[in-house]
Amino acid sequence: MTAATNQTTVVQPLRPWRPTFSQQFARFVTVVLVVAAAAVVVLVSPLAGLAGIALVAIPLQMAVSVARSSRHGSVAARNDVATSLIWSAFLVLLVPWMSIIFTVVRRGYQAISVNFFTDDMRITAPDADLASGGIAHAIVGTLIMVAIASIVSVPLGILSGIYITEIRGRFTKVVRFIVQAMSGVPSIVAGLFIYSTLVLYNKSYSGLAGALALAVLMVPTVARTSEEVLKLVPEDLRFAGYALGSSQASNVFRIVLPTVRSGLVTSGILGVARVAGETAPLLMTAQVFLATKGNPLDGPLGSLPVVIFSFFQNGADNAVTRAWGASMVLMILITFLFALARAVSADRRRSRR
Amino acid sequence: MFSESPLEGAEITASGVGSTMREVETGRDSRNLLPSGASGLETIGAHAWFGKHHAIEDVSLRFPKSSVTGLIGPSGCGKSTFLRLLNRMHEFIPGTAFAGQVLLDGRDIYAPEVNATEIRLKVGMVFQKPNPFPSMSIADNVLAGLRLARIKTADKYMLLEDCLVRAGLWKEVKDRLKASAGSLSGGQQQRLCIARALAVKPEVLLMDEPCSALDPGSTLRVEETIVQLSEAMTIIIVTHNMQQAARVSDYCAFFLSEGGPGRVVEAGLTSTIFTNPVDPRTADYVQGRFG
Ligand SMILES: Nc1ncnc2c1ncn2[C@@H]1O[C@H](COP(=O)(O)OP(=O)(O)OP(=O)(O)O)[C@@H](O)[C@H]1O
Ligand SMILES: [Mg+2]
Numbered sequence: 001m002t003a004a005t006n007q008t009t010v011v012q013p014l015r016p017w018r019p020t021f022s023q024q025f026a027r028f029v030t031v032v033l034v035v036a037a038a039a040v041v042v043l044v045s046p047l048a049g050l051a052g053i054a055l056v057a058i059p060l061q062m063a064v065s066v067a068r069s070s071r072h073g074s075v076a077a078r079n080d081v082a083t084s085l086i087w088s089a090f091l092v093l094l095v096p097w098m099s100i101i102f103t104v105v106r107r108g109y110q111a112i113s114v115n116f117f118t119d120d121m122r123i124t125a126p127d128a129d130l131a132s133g134g135i136a137h138a139i140v141g142t143l144i145m146v147a148i149a150s151i152v153s154v155p156l157g158i159l160s161g162i163y164i165t166e167i168r169g170r171f172t173k174v175v176r177f178i179v180q181a182m183s184g185v186p187s188i189v190a191g192l193f194i195y196s197t198l199v200l201y202n203k204s205y206s207g208l209a210g211a212l213a214l215a216v217l218m219v220p221t222v223a224r225t226s227e228e229v230l231k232l233v234p235e236d237l238r239f240a241g242y243a244l245g246s247s248q249a250s251n252v253f254r255i256v257l258p259t260v261r262s263g264l265v266t267s268g269i270l271g272v273a274r275v276a277g278e279t280a281p282l283l284m285t286a287q288v289f290l291a292t293k294g295n296p297l298d299g300p301l302g303s304l305p306v307v308i309f310s311f312f313q314n315g316a317d318n319a320v321t322r323a324w325g326a327s328m329v330l331m332i333l334i335t336f337l338f339a340l341a342r343a344v345s346a347d348r349r350r351s352r353r
Numbered sequence: 354m355f356s357e358s359p360l361e362g363a364e365i366t367a368s369g370v371g372s373t374m375r376e377v378e379t380g381r382d383s384r385n386l387l388p389s390g391a392s393g394l395e396t397i398g399a400h401a402w403f404g405k406h407h408a409i410e411d412v413s414l415r416f417p418k419s420s421v422t423g424l425i426g427p428s429g430c431g432k433s434t435f436l437r438l439l440n441r442m443h444e445f446i447p448g449t450a451f452a453g454q455v456l457l458d459g460r461d462i463y464a465p466e467v468n469a470t471e472i473r474l475k476v477g478m479v480f481q482k483p484n485p486f487p488s489m490s491i492a493d494n495v496l497a498g499l500r501l502a503r504i505k506t507a508d509k510y511m512l513l514e515d516c517l518v519r520a521g522l523w524k525e526v527k528d529r530l531k532a533s534a535g536s537l538s539g540g541q542q543q544r545l546c547i548a549r550a551l552a553v554k555p556e557v558l559l560m561d562e563p564c565s566a567l568d569p570g571s572t573l574r575v576e577e578t579i580v581q582l583s584e585a586m587t588i589i590i591v592t593h594n595m596q597q598a599a600r601v602s603d604y605c606a607f608f609l610s611e612g613g614p615g616r617v618v619e620a621g622l623t624s625t626i627f628t629n630p631v632d633p634r635t636a637d638y639v640q641g642r643f644g
Contacts, residue, residue, distance in 0.1 A: 236484040240546070243442060244553055245474025246501035254501055258488035 030068075034061045050095075058088045104328050111325025121307070122291040127316030135326050137292040138307040139333065141207060144296050145286065145303060146276055146337075148211035149218050154268045156215075157222025158257075161267075164223075165230040166252050176227075183220035190216040191281025199285055207296030210286030210303065214275040222271040229263035230256065265345040269338050276334050279305035304330040392458045393418040393587050394439060394476075394557050399453035400614075401434050401443060408434045410614035411453075414606055416557070421579060421588045423598035423623065425638070426608030431615030432591045433481060435608070436559045439589065440476035441469040457557070474502055477555030479563045481591075483542035485534035485549070492530040494545055498553035512552060519581070520548035521574030540567045547575060551582070558582065560590040564597065576601050595639055599627050607635045 019027075038057035042048065047055060065080035116134040124133025160179060164172050194213040199205055233256050241251040257264065287300035288310060304326055311323035394416040401409040409431040416422050424432045437443040439455060441462060455462045462472045485494050495516050499506055506512055513530070517523040522544040526537070534545060543566050550558060560579070564572040579588055579601045592598050598605055605627070606620035619626065619635045630636045 234484070236480065236482060237486060239442060239445065240480065240484040240486065240549075241497075241501060242445065242470075243440065243473055243478040243480070244498035244501050244549065245470055246498075247470050250501045250503075254497075255486055255488070259486070261488065 030064055031061065034064060054088075054092065058084070061088070101331070104324055104331065108321065108324030108326075108328040111321045112328070116325060117329075120290060120292045120302075126311055126314040126319040126322065128318065130318055130321065133322075135304065135307055135322070135329065137290060137302040138304045138326065139329065140292055140294060141210075141286070141289070141302040142276070142304045142330070142333070144207055144294065145211040145214060145282070145301065146272060148208065148296060149214035149275060150268065150272060152212070152215040153218040153271060154222055157219050157267065157271065158226045158264060160219075160223040161226030161230050162252060162257075164227050166248070166256060179220050179223045179227075182216070183224060185216070185220075187213075187217055187278050188280040188284070190214075191284035194281070195284045205285060205287040205300040206298070207286050207301030210282045210301060211296060213281035213285045214278060217278065217281070218271040218275050221274045222267050225267035225270050226264055229260045229267060232263070233259050261345055262342075265341050269341055272337060273334065276337075277305050277330065279309050282306050283309070304333070393420070394589075395456040396435075396438070397454040397456070399435070399438055399455060400451065401431070401438055402450040403434075403446065404448040407614040409438070410616045412608075412615075412617050413453075414617065414620055416587050416589055416604075418587055419583055419585065420603045421583045421590065421601050422604045422606060423602035424589060424591045424606050424608060425593075425595070425598050426615070427610075427638070428593075429615075430608040430610040432608050433561050434615070436478070436561055436589065436591060439557070439559055440473050440478055442473070442478065444469075470502075474498075474553060475555055476557040476559060477550040477553060478559045479543075479547050479550050479561065481561040481565065483539060483546050483566060485537070485542050485545050487533065487535045489534060490531045491526050491534055491537070491545060494534045495548045495552050497549060502553065504553065516548040516551045519551055519578045520544040521571050521578065522548060540571055543567060544571060544575070547578070555586065557587040557589070560588065562591050562593065564592070564594070572597070595627075595641070599623060607632075607638060609634060609638075 035053065035057050038053045038060060041056045042052040045052075062081050062084045065084050066077045069076040069080040111130055113130065115132060116130075117139070118136055119132065119134035120137035121133050121135070122137075160175055163169060164176055191213045193216065194209050198209045198212060202209075237255055237259060238251060241255045246255070282303050283306055286303060286306070288306055289300040289302045291302075293301070308323045308326045308330070311319045311326065314320075395414070397413050399409065399412045400407070412435060414422075424435065426432055434443065438451060443449055443451060451463065457472065457475065461467070462469075462476075486497055489497060492513055493500075495513050496509060498504070499509075499512075514523060514527075517526065522541060525541060526532075526545075529536075534542065537545060543563065547560075547563060564575055567575065576597065579590065582588060583603075590598075590601065602623045604621065605623045607618045607626065607630075608615050609618045610616075619630055619632045626635060627639050630639065636642075
């Protein structure tokens with residue numbers, strides 16, 4: 001009857017909820033067998049290709065999981081069906097996504113070299129040898145225009161989100177309606193709008209005009225998503241702030257916004273994602289420019305989507321390779337910007353005093 | 354700090370309660386049950402509505418300076434609603450309405466020229482559910498009121514320690530002041546909210562069931578804090594715990610709704626309410642026979 005705690009065994013931390021190695025192995029073997037069986041079926045039947053295998057393998061895998069889990073009851077069986085469905089959906093979506101990345105890399109990697117990042121197309125023809133020329137002008141132009149568009153539209157979008165959720169003023173419905181209507185504006189109309197105002201007025205294309213066309217497209221995305229994010233802030237927190245004698249402004253800027261910082265960063269990221277690949281509005285506002293320059297006010301400005309477009313239009317082998325290479329750079333650049341935004345916002349939180 | 358002599362207060366109390374007992378029985382006016390202090394908080398004929406729903410009817414109560422008043426009554430009788438009237442938090446709920454007067458040191462806090470923000474700085478509040486700011490560290494939460502209302506303090510660290518000690522949280526968090534407030538347990542979060550409310554040094558502190566999420570030890574610590582704070586602060590505490598009301602409060606008000614709007618059935622010295630109440634419903638409630 002002595003207390004069990006007198007024992008001197010050292011207790012190891014365990015994770016009994018994790019599947020054991022043999023369970024995982026069994027699951028893996030089942031999936032392999034199912035896919036192999038599906039391949040056999042495809043070989044001997046009129047079904048063909050990857051799609052045929054998926055068509056056989058997915059229901060087969062579900063049947064196998066039901067058979068295996070039904071001894072644990074119908075709830076477990078249903079759970080397993082749902083799990084296989086979700087995995088299948090994930091795999092089905094993964095295929096086109098991976099194939100896009102794979103295609104871009106496969107066809108564009110030959111264009112990648114040092115000069116591709118440091119040189120521009122000022123003295124190089126689009127179909128010239130890949131050892132000369134590059135897209136530095138387009139990278140710089142895209143960065144400048146996306147940066148200006150973000151500086152204009154992220155604050156504007158977040159402010160209109162704040163107006164709708166925090167101030168709830170008399171024009172809330174109007175603002176929300178306009179934001180909704182704006183998010184339906186086709187990008188070419190945004191370009192046309194800036195063209196018919198800024199470009200015609202200045203009698204010149206410019207990087208700024210391009211940036212503003214992008215901003216027109218970006219504001220509604222940022223406004224919509226930041227509104228949704230701000231709605232998630234519990235009312236309790238606002239009350240807590242007010243009960244401490246806070247003004248509405250302090251409450252919004254010191255409590256509400258910091259609480260959803262990462263959500264607001266996401267809304268900015270979605271805005272950038274919305275516009276970074278836009279081609280039509282830039283063709284009408286920033287036009288084409290082949291030399292590297294940093295001044296958005298001084299005439300036309302090159303950009304990645306526009307160089308991709310014009311390389312493809314050229315049609316020569318080297319030009320098309322350059323187009324794929326530029327697409328690859330655009331994708332990497334956007335991914336890098338997103339990672340940067342995440343890192344900056346996470347860093348701020350940790351080092352805050 | 355201790356501007357009022359406790360003896361003086363007691364004298365006023367005795368005469369105030371004795372002279373107005375009759376009025377309760379007629380149900381006309383419960384206002385004078387609590388002694389009339391020169392300063393403090395007072396409501397006169399306060400009503401509250403949520404849309405069409407009449408939640409509180411004709412509540413007149415006086416909360417003298419440096420006293421603790423317990424608000425008791427069954428769930429849904431309007432205690433939280435009444436508290437929110439006292440620091441102008443009621444108006445944040447869309448569709449609400451109010452009638453009557455709330456006087457802070459003789460000044461109507463609902464007068465048009467009054468700045469509600471300023472009132473909330475003087476009348477602090479601890480909510481029924483803990484609501485620390487998740488984006489801030491533990492230390493920043495305690496000092497949040499200073500930053501929000503732009504108050505300057507000479508020694509932030511002293512204030513931080515003082516508030517956390519008084520809320521009974523210091524020992525548990527002194528080594529992790531920079532950690533996120535979300536990493537605390539529910540009871541710890543509630544004590545953090547109490548510390549946060551203390552940091553801005555309000556004149557009046559409203560506490561809505563502050564101990565409902567706390568263990569007996571923390572409850573005791575918070576009750577000691579309440580008694581200690583009441584030397585310099587007016588405290589109004591809603592509680593469902595009769596022993597707690599008896600332990601910490603000088604006065605008690607019993608709210609009841611009986612299907613219609615909530616009203617004050619009886620108010621007076623805590624000792625009277627608990628040992629010798631006038632209304633039989635009060636007796637039933639404090640002895641746990643209903644509610
Ligand atoms: N936001 C609201 N909207 C509509 N009605 C409300 C709201 N808050 C409270 N009420 C109603 O007002 C009445 C009083 O509610 P209140 O929260 O003040 O009760 P309480 O005495 O604090 O109860 P408890 O002890 O359960 O906290 C209840 O009938 C409730 O349904
Ligand atoms: Mg309540």
